[in-house]
Amino acid sequence: MDELPNAFGRKLVPIAGLLAAALTGATSFVVAGSAIAQRGAESTSLLIDATHSPPLLTAPGEHVELNYDAVCIDQEVEDAEASCAVEGWVFRRAGTKGEFLKLALERVGPSGSRLSARVPEAIARSRTGFSYYAEIEAVSGTAVMTLPAGGAVAPHRSLPLERTVEVDLGKHRFDEPTRPDERVASAAWGTGPNDAGLEQGRNLAPTGASAFDVDPSGTVILLDQAHRRVLRWRKGSALPTRVPVAIAGTLADMSLASDGTIYVLESVSRAGATPLVRRFDSYGRRLGSTEIAERTSSQIRQGPAGALVLQQPSSQWMPVAAGGAPIEPEGQRQSGRSGRPLREGGEVIVLRRGNEIRVALTAPGGTRRSWRLASDTALAEVQLAEPMGQRLVLVVRVFTDGEDEFEVLVLDDEGIVARFSLDDADWAEAAPLGRFRLVGHSLYQLGSTPAGAFVDRYDLEVR
Amino acid sequence: MWHSRMLVASLVGAFLFGAAGTAGAYHTRFVANNCNYAAPTPTPYITRDGSAAVALRARHEGYQWAGGCWNDNDRDDSPNDPTSDPSTDGEGGDCSGFTFKVWRESLNESDAGFQQWGMLRDVHGPYTASRFRSGHGAPNITVFKSAVTKMDALASESHIGMIYATNADGTDQIIEAKGEAYGTNIWTRTYRGDSSYGGVRRTGWSS
Numbered sequence: 001m002d003e004l005p006n007a008f009g010r011k012l013v014p015i016a017g018l019l020a021a022a023l024t025g026a027t028s029f030v031v032a033g034s035a036i037a038q039r040g041a042e043s044t045s046l047l048i049d050a051t052h053s054p055p056l057l058t059a060p061g062e063h064v065e066l067n068y069d070a071v072c073i074d075q076e077v078e079d080a081e082a083s084c085a086v087e088g089w090v091f092r093r094a095g096t097k098g099e100f101l102k103l104a105l106e107r108v109g110p111s112g113s114r115l116s117a118r119v120p121e122a123i124a125r126s127r128t129g130f131s132y133y134a135e136i137e138a139v140s141g142t143a144v145m146t147l148p149a150g151g152a153v154a155p156h157r158s159l160p161l162e163r164t165v166e167v168d169l170g171k172h173r174f175d176e177p178t179r180p181d182e183r184v185a186s187a188a189w190g191t192g193p194n195d196a197g198l199e200q201g202r203n204l205a206p207t208g209a210s211a212f213d214v215d216p217s218g219t220v221i222l223l224d225q226a227h228r229r230v231l232r233w234r235k236g237s238a239l240p241t242r243v244p245v246a247i248a249g250t251l252a253d254m255s256l257a258s259d260g261t262i263y264v265l266e267s268v269s270r271a272g273a274t275p276l277v278r279r280f281d282s283y284g285r286r287l288g289s290t291e292i293a294e295r296t297s298s299q300i301r302q303g304p305a306g307a308l309v310l311q312q313p314s315s316q317w318m319p320v321a322a323g324g325a326p327i328e329p330e331g332q333r334q335s336g337r338s339g340r341p342l343r344e345g346g347e348v349i350v351l352r353r354g355n356e357i358r359v360a361l362t363a364p365g366g367t368r369r370s371w372r373l374a375s376d377t378a379l380a381e382v383q384l385a386e387p388m389g390q391r392l393v394l395v396v397r398v399f400t401d402g403e404d405e406f407e408v409l410v411l412d413d414e415g416i417v418a419r420f421s422l423d424d425a426d427w428a429e430a431a432p433l434g435r436f437r438l439v440g441h442s443l444y445q446l447g448s449t450p451a452g453a454f455v456d457r458y459d460l461e462v463r
Numbered sequence: 464m465w466h467s468r469m470l471v472a473s474l475v476g477a478f479l480f481g482a483a484g485t486a487g488a489y490h491t492r493f494v495a496n497n498c499n500y501a502a503p504t505p506t507p508y509i510t511r512d513g514s515a516a517v518a519l520r521a522r523h524e525g526y527q528w529a530g531g532c533w534n535d536n537d538r539d540d541s542p543n544d545p546t547s548d549p550s551t552d553g554e555g556g557d558c559s560g561f562t563f564k565v566w567r568e569s570l571n572e573s574d575a576g577f578q579q580w581g582m583l584r585d586v587h588g589p590y591t592a593s594r595f596r597s598g599h600g601a602p603n604i605t606v607f608k609s610a611v612t613k614m615d616a617l618a619s620e621s622h623i624g625m626i627y628a629t630n631a632d633g634t635d636q637i638i639e640a641k642g643e644a645y646g647t648n649i650w651t652r653t654y655r656g657d658s659s660y661g662g663v664r665r666t667g668w669s670s
Contacts, residue, residue: 054631204642204643268645381633381655
C-alpha cells in the first residue's frame with residue numbers, strides 16, 4: 001500500500017477505505033461507505049468513528065430506537081472534550097425495496113456525541129421489517145461516516161420476530177458441568193513437536209491455541225499460532241501432524257472450508273492496514289490473503305459460497321472469499337448482511353441484549369422460525385447458533401461476578417429439547433468466538449488448562 | 464486460576480528476561496527523544512465520549528510495559544522490544560497506564576478529580592491492572608460486570624481494557640493496550656463473561 005501524505009490519513013484510510021464520493025464532497029447516498037472516513041481536502045485533521053448496536057430482531061409492539069455513539073476528533077486539538085461536534089441522519093425504508101426516507105438523528109446527552117432516532121411505527125411494524133443506514137458527519141461538514149459501510153447497497157436489516165418460541169431459562173446452577181463423550185485432541189503447552197505454544201509477552205495473559213475447526217470426517221485442526229502452525233488430529237489419532245503456516249503468531253480465528261482450505265483471520269494488522277484473512281491449502285502452502293473491510297472482526301465462518309467475517313463497526317457478515325477467490329474490502333462492504341448465510345440456505349440472526357437472546361432462522365421472505373430466551377442469570381456472548389436438522393443448537397456463556405460456564409441448548413418448535421452446562425475451560429485466551437463448532441450431531445469445544453489445550457466432543461443426539 | 468495464570472506469565476517473563484540480553488539494538492529511546500514531564504491540566508469534567516476520543520488517538524500506537532507516552536502517527540515507533548525489559552524506553556502505554564491516562568486520573572490516589580495528560584506526557588500512574596480490578600484509588604470503584612457500559616473497564620489480575628461498544632452477539636469491542644506484539648487498538652473480546660475479570664468504573668462521568 002502506498003504511503004499516505006499524513007499520519008492521520010493513515011489512521012483513516014486503511015481502516016475502511018476512503019469513499020470515492022468522499023473525495024468529491026457528496027453528502028448523501030454514499031455507496032461504499034467506510035467505518036471511519038473523511039471528505040474534502042480541508043478535512044485531514046478530523047476523524048469520526050461511531051458504533052451502533054442494530055435492532056436485528058424486534059418483538060411485536062416494541063418501540064424501536066436507533067442509537068449511535070459517535071466520536072469526532074480534531075487532530076489539532078489535544079483536549080478531546082473540546083473536539084468537533086457531530087450530526088447525523090438515518091435513511092430507512094420498510095422492507096428491502098423502495099426509496100430510503102431521510103430522518104434527522106437527535107443529539108442525546110450533554111456530550112452531544114450520542115445520536116438517536118425513533119423508527120416510525122408504520123415502518124417498525126412492517127411485516128417485512130425495515131432496512132436502514134446512517135450518515136454521521138462533523139458539524140463543520142468536513143468528515144462523514146456511513147454505517148454500515150455499504151450504505152444503501154448493503155444496509156442494516158431489522159426483522160420482526162415471528163413464530164417465536166418463548167423460553168425461560170430461569171436461574172443458572174454453576175455446579176453441574178457435563179463431562180465430554182470424548183477428548184478428541186490434546187496438546188501440552190510447550191515447545192515440543194506435539195505441543196502447543198503460549199505467546200510471549202510481559203503481563204500478557206496466557207494466550208495460545210486460539211482457534212480450531214473440525215471437518216466432516218472428524219479430523220480436528222488446532223491453530224497453534226505461537227508456533228505458526230496448525231496441529232491436525234485424524235479421527236482416532238492420539239498424536240497430531242504438524243502443518244506450518246505463515247501467520248503473524250498472534251491471536252487469530254480460523255475456519256476450514258469444505259475443500260480443505262484453511263482460512264486464518266488475524267487480529268493484529270500491520271501499520272496502515274486492516275487485519276488479514278490468509279488462505280492456505282491443507283499442506284500449509286500460501287494461497288493468498290486479503291484485508292478485511294473494517295477495523296475489527298469478531299469471527300470467521302464458512303457460508304454457502306465461501307468464508308465470511310463478522311466485522312465491526314458495521315456489525316455485518318461480509319464475504320471475504322467466493323468460490324475460492326478472495327473478495328477485496330470494497331466488495332466486502334457492498335455485500336454486508338445482518339445475518340450469517342448458512343450452507344443449507346437461509347440465514348441465522350442472533351441478538352443478545354441484557355439477559356435476553358433472540359435468534360431467528362430466516363428465508364428470503366423473512367423469519368422462518370425464532371426463539372426468545374430470557375435468563376435470570378447474566379448472559380455474555382453467544383458462542384454458537386447453528387441449525388441441526390429441524391432444531392437449533394445454541395451455546396451461550398452465563399456468568400456472575402465470580403463464576404461462568406457455557407450453557408448448551410438444543411431448541412425446537414416446542415422449546416428446549418436438551419440442555420446442559422460446560423466448564424468455561426478458558427485458561428488461555430482464544431479467538432473471541434472460536435471455542436465451539438457443530439459438526440453433524442456433535443458439538444466440539446476448544447478448552448485449555450494450565451497443562452495444555454484440548455478439544456472435547458459432546459454427542460447431542462443421545463442427550 | 465489467577466495465580467496459575469500469573470505463575471506461567473512470570474515463568475515466560477523470566478525466560479524472556481534471559482533472552483533479552485542477547486537481543487540486538489532495540490532501544491529506540493522514544494521516550495527520551497519525544498516525551499515530556501509537563502504538569503497535567505485539571506479539567507472540570509469528563510464525558511464517556513470524550514474519554515473514548517482520548518483513547519482513540521492511541522490506536523495503532525505501541526505498547527510499553529510500565530509506559531505511558533505515545534504520539535498519534537498510527538504506528539509503533541518502537542516495535543519488537545524485548546517484552547521483559549521495562550527499560551526499553553519505547554512508545555506506548557501498558558494496559559493500566561493507558562487506562563489511567565484515558566480516565567484522566569491523578570497521581571494522588573486520594574484525588575478523584577480529572578487531570579488531562581498530554582499524549583506525549585510520559586506517565587503511567589499508580590495503578591496496576593490488579594489494583595484497578597479491586598477498585599483502588601478514590602476515582603475507581605468495582606461494579607457488576609453485567610452493568611458495565613461504554614468506557615467502563617473489565618480488569619483481571621494482569622490486564623485491563625475499556626469497553627468501546629457492545630456487539631449484537633454479546634461480545635464487547637474493547638480498547639486496550641494489549642501487549643508488545645499487539646500495541647493499542649480495538650478488538651472484540653469476551654472479558655465480560657470471563658470469571659477472571661471484574662468490572663471497574665471511573666466515577667464522576669458527566670454523561
